[in-house]
Amino acid sequence: MKDNILVIGGTGKTGRRVVTSLRALGHHVRIGSRSQTPAFNWDDPSTYAPVLEGMDKAYVVYSPDLAVPGAKDAIRALVRESRKAKLKKVVLLSGKGEREAEACEKIVADSGLPYTLVRASWFNQNFSESFLLEPVLAGHVALPMPDAAIPFVDADDIAEVVVKALLNDTLDGQTLEVTGPEKITFATVVREIARATDREITYQAISLEEYGRALRNARLPDDYVWLLEYLFREVLGNDENQTVSPDFERLTGKQPTSFREYARRVAQTGVWSPKIVSPV
16 A cells, blocks of 8 residues: 655655655655645744645654754644644654754654654765765865764665655654664764775864854854754764664664765765866
8 A cells, every 4th residue: 555655854865865765665755845835844834734634644854953942843733733634654853862852752752643753873964965065075174073983874774764664553653763883983984085085185173162163254054053063062972872773774684884885885976076167
């Protein structure tokens, strides 16, 4: 039996991968985003009911992060509309080691709806599809928390677990933690990218205060700076976030993607090759 599945955040790092997999399996997928019809906007609760209409299940990714102010109210409102829509299942993407995110998890868990929580470690794709791409291209990555050993996880692996959670009722009520196979530091990450691209890329350890100052000097929005500082201070500094989980192998029978595998794969796409501008 094929389901009608709503993917909120269906154009994002995990969402678009989930959409691709579900459609390949023959399911009808509706993408929840501002650019779709019906449109979905986290900041406008009136858009929640229209995207849920006719849906059987939903994968929920809150942007920018479940830790930000307003996330709990939004998740609570979405759950309320999901109950009215009689959803058969909600899968929520959460952050491993994020205490604020756990409050949103509880809202979903207490909703009375069948659910699965998917907690993910830091994404590999932060270095190729997000805020750490630019420093890699510049050849100089300056980040705090040099001693933090992180089990970076691949977005493909997260999406594979999410699809299983959406389609397998035996995973209802479970909290699944998805990580990479090993813990590595930022210095190791940069070395792996440099090796895969055959480029000279350096890592510089800086304080969290210096990092925040650099972000503000770059005139980034205050709420974005707050979120990054939070993630470094509260998440990378949390021992719980630095543990390797067996859940991916348990669910798939495979080893999770290593950062080295990810780096080799991405290097072949040219994403990390600095663009050379020809003189006019």
